[in-house]
Amino acid sequence: MTHSPSPRNPKDFTDQDRLALPNAGMRRRVAALIYDSFLILAIWMLSSLAILAATDLGESLGGPLYQGFLYLELMAFYLYFWTFKGQTLGMQVWRLVVIQPSGGTLTRRQAIQRFLAATPAMGCLGLGLFWILVNPERAALHDLLTGTRVVQLPKP
16 A cells, blocks of 8 residues: 655645644744734734825824724734635744644634634633643644634645
């Protein structure tokens, strides 16, 4: 019996291939979050600059309406990448993919549920992410709440 080589490109993985992959560990997930945070910060800076240019108020941005806008931008970032190919840019660098229980890419509904579950889990000083350290399956709290997994792709 011959073993077929594992795919090199994340797009070449079948849903069954993804289900067989191990859950990602804490270090890789944190590294991907840090990488993504730089991208999100840049997006927030550009959108804030656009708001200032469009409104010409000359005042500092703030308040609940502005914070809600930033939150929606953050949500749009994750929803786009999780539903498009299962990876944010930071996840691509660290070879991580978020999958649904069948191994496929998240649906929009699943991505929204995951994001909304991750918000309080990550907002409490990342306590939901530290769940990985006590969970034998290395799943974060928002993974468990939504039935999703973050798996680590093999090296090419």
